[in-house]
Amino acid sequence: MNNNPIYKNPNSPIESRIKDLLSRMTLSEKIGQITQIDRRVATRSAIRDLSVGSILSAGGGGPYEKATSSDWIDMIDRFQNAALESRLGIPLLYGTDAVHGNNNVYGATVFPHNIGLGATSLCDRDAELVRRIGVATALEVRACGAQFTFAPCVAVCKDLRWGRCYESYSEDTEIVRNMTSLVKGLQGQPPQGHPKGYPFVAGRENVVACAKHFVGDGGTDKGINEGNTIASYDELERIHMAPYLDCISQGVCTVMASYSSWNGRKLHSDHFLITQVLKEKLGFKGFVISDSQALDRLSYPFGSNYRKCVLLAINAGIDMVMVPFRYELFLEDLTYLVESGKIPIARIDDAVERILRVKFVAGLFEYPLADRSLLDRVGCKPHRDLAREAVRKSLVLLKNGKDPKKPFLPLNRNAERILVAGTHADNLGYQCGGWTATWMGASGRITIGTTILEAIMEAVGETTDLIYEQHPSQDTFANQDFSFAIVIVGEGPYAETMGDNSELVIPFNGAELISSVADKVPTLVILISGRPLVLEPWLLEKVDALVAAWLPGSEGDGITDVIFGDYEFQGKLPVTWFKRVEEAGKNSSEPLFRLGFGLTSNREGHLN
Ligand code: BGC
Ligand code: BGC
Numbered sequence: 001m002n003n004n005p006i007y008k009n010p011n012s013p014i015e016s017r018i019k020d021l022l023s024r025m026t027l028s029e030k031i032g033q034i035t036q037i038d039r040r041v042a043t044r045s046a047i048r049d050l051s052v053g054s055i056l057s058a059g060g061g062g063p064y065e066k067a068t069s070s071d072w073i074d075m076i077d078r079f080q081n082a083a084l085e086s087r088l089g090i091p092l093l094y095g096t097d098a099v100h101g102n103n104n105v106y107g108a109t110v111f112p113h114n115i116g117l118g119a120t121s122l123c124d125r126d127a128e129l130v131r132r133i134g135v136a137t138a139l140e141v142r143a144c145g146a147q148f149t150f151a152p153c154v155a156v157c158k159d160l161r162w163g164r165c166y167e168s169y170s171e172d173t174e175i176v177r178n179m180t181s182l183v184k185g186l187q188g189q190p191p192q193g194h195p196k197g198y199p200f201v202a203g204r205e206n207v208v209a210c211a212k213h214f215v216g217d218g219g220t221d222k223g224i225n226e227g228n229t230i231a232s233y234d235e236l237e238r239i240h241m242a243p244y245l246d247c248i249s250q251g252v253c254t255v256m257a258s259y260s261s262w263n264g265r266k267l268h269s270d271h272f273l274i275t276q277v278l279k280e281k282l283g284f285k286g287f288v289i290s291d292s293q294a295l296d297r298l299s300y301p302f303g304s305n306y307r308k309c310v311l312l313a314i315n316a317g318i319d320m321v322m323v324p325f326r327y328e329l330f331l332e333d334l335t336y337l338v339e340s341g342k343i344p345i346a347r348i349d350d351a352v353e354r355i356l357r358v359k360f361v362a363g364l365f366e367y368p369l370a371d372r373s374l375l376d377r378v379g380c381k382p383h384r385d386l387a388r389e390a391v392r393k394s395l396v397l398l399k400n401g402k403d404p405k406k407p408f409l410p411l412n413r414n415a416e417r418i419l420v421a422g423t424h425a426d427n428l429g430y431q432c433g434g435w436t437a438t439w440m441g442a443s444g445r446i447t448i449g450t451t452i453l454e455a456i457m458e459a460v461g462e463t464t465d466l467i468y469e470q471h472p473s474q475d476t477f478a479n480q481d482f483s484f485a486i487v488i489v490g491e492g493p494y495a496e497t498m499g500d501n502s503e504l505v506i507p508f509n510g511a512e513l514i515s516s517v518a519d520k521v522p523t524l525v526i527l528i529s530g531r532p533l534v535l536e537p538w539l540l541e542k543v544d545a546l547v548a549a550w551l552p553g554s555e556g557d558g559i560t561d562v563i564f565g566d567y568e569f570q571g572k573l574p575v576t577w578f579k580r581v582e583e584a585g586k587n588s589s590e591p592l593f594r595l596g597f598g599l600t601s602n603r604e605g606h607l608n
Pocket of ligand 1: 150292
């Protein structure tokens with residue numbers, strides 16, 4: 001009878017396969033499935049003998065720097081083959097933070113970070129653009145051998161001082177809800193009548209998605225990362241939980257719990273929100289994954305009293321634990337807790353069933369290994385074109401001309417002499433931001449793409465004299481008659497808590513740089529940032545035009561497409577632009593620019 005077990009039969013219904021497989025598993029195999037480890041500690045024996053359920057590449061996380069897609073496949077397939085050698089041969093789910101394209105991989109297409117996509121949301125077919133980005137991202141993730149991404153982040157950022165502001169599409173719940181179409185892109189579109197809450201993955205060109213971070217991550221007091229969200233249940237539901245309903249109705253396979261707390265209670269130990277609300281009330285049938293080392297953070301000092309933390313999290317309803325390093329301790333503690341009856345076996349079975357359900361749905365049992373025919377999709381032309389389109393649509397024009405009757409943009413590409421200046425003009429790493437190549441992102445040529453300067457060089461006419469000085473000096477201006485200047489400044493890259501910032505001034509003395517150029521030459525300022533920054537009235541008055549370009553990613557030519565007038569500005573602010581930074585977390589009645597603000601360039605005006 002065991003020659004052809006039900007769980008191996010692709011024609012058996014998934015729920016029967018789950019039941020069959022679960023009935024064959026030992027406690028240690030079940031606990032192994034619950035465990036997600038970092039690839040840096042993933043030995044062959046841990047995978048094969050402990051039956052770990054999942055491995056991840058955290059920020060960066062390639063086999064080595066600048067590893068290609070085929071290197072990634074070699075690494076992941078090696079892990080997968082070890083898993084297939086385990087007693088029951090349960091395949092691994094390999095996870096990665098593909099949060100704006102498959103950004104950990106050198107040469108992948110890097111799309112604008114979410115805040116930029118949120119800026120597209122008030123123009124046509126916004127959600128459709130994001131869905132297409134999901135399709136492309138899924139392909140590039142699959143082309144590197146992984147089948148699971150920790151995206152989308154559906155945080156509703158209520159305080160711009162939060163270091164993860166750029167991972168949020170908007171401060172407006174409705175915009176975030178629209179952008180959950182990423183799930184449909186990543187996983188594919190479930191057919192009519194697909195049971196609500198049941199996970200869905202269309203095929204081998206799709207991936208398992210993860211809505212994160214459940215719930216209220218963007219609502220913390222003062223925008224402190226991993227902080228405390230103070231809200232009534234009604235507010236939490238209306239503002240922060242609503243996007244999860246959209247994800248669930250699109251068949252999202254997984255949900256990640258948030259490091260943050262709700263009214264002082266850490267989400268990872270919140271049985272009410274994870275089990276009673278997410279699983280029972282909303283009917284979510286996929287699995288809930290913890291955030292990285294989040295169990296360690298359930299006690300103070302972090303990492304102490306680990307057994308108690310495991311108990312709290314598993315009993316609260318966490319199904320898979322992103323341990324991701326100290327897995328021996330985790331396995332030991334969880335085994336003890338089950339054997340001593342502190343965690344009921346039914347809770348373990350529920351977690352494992354959910355994990356197996358996602359693995360069956362994703363087709364891993366049939367196709368555990370990577371599909372090398374997809375290799376050339378990484379960073380391919382159609383994906384770069386799509387990213388360029390997204391950049392175009394994400395740009396928000398905040399000022400156009402000192403006299404509104406005389407628009408400054410679009411710029412004349414055949415101007416005699418143009419000055420390009422600023423820290424962000426020729427820095428691919430800066431324009432991509434955090435979660436690119438590495439967790440924090442970095443400066444310079446960290447991946448393949450087009451800087452804004454390169455795009456400008458490409459866009460201007462042959463007779464145009466283009467001068468680039470990152471920091472122009474007096475000499476730059478002596479005897480040079482510039483038609484205009486383009487100054488590109490903004491934030492350096494950061495991620496998570498490193499990005500928490502209560503000053504929000506333009507770094508690298510950006511305001512001074514803008515001012516010194518604008519004093520001498522008519523100036524367009526392009527701001528590269530994960531959020532609004534301080535723009536004082538005297539500075540704003542000085543500049544001729546101002547564009548918020550967010551963190552556009554690898555395709556800088558999306559910017560030149562618009563500033564030179566081949567395309568119109570369409571973007572609208574997805575967040576409120578404060579006048580004073582103290583207002584960053586409040587509903588200010590008189591902001592500098594309101595939510596939804598964005599000018600359109602007027603070509604006729606320019607010709608006049
Ligand atoms: C972040 C998650 C991310 C995980 C894995 C955590 O620090 O909060 O968003 O998916 O790391 O890299
Ligand atoms: C963070 C992850 C990150 C990783 C980078 C962890 O401490 O929580 O988000 O991806 O470090 O290695």
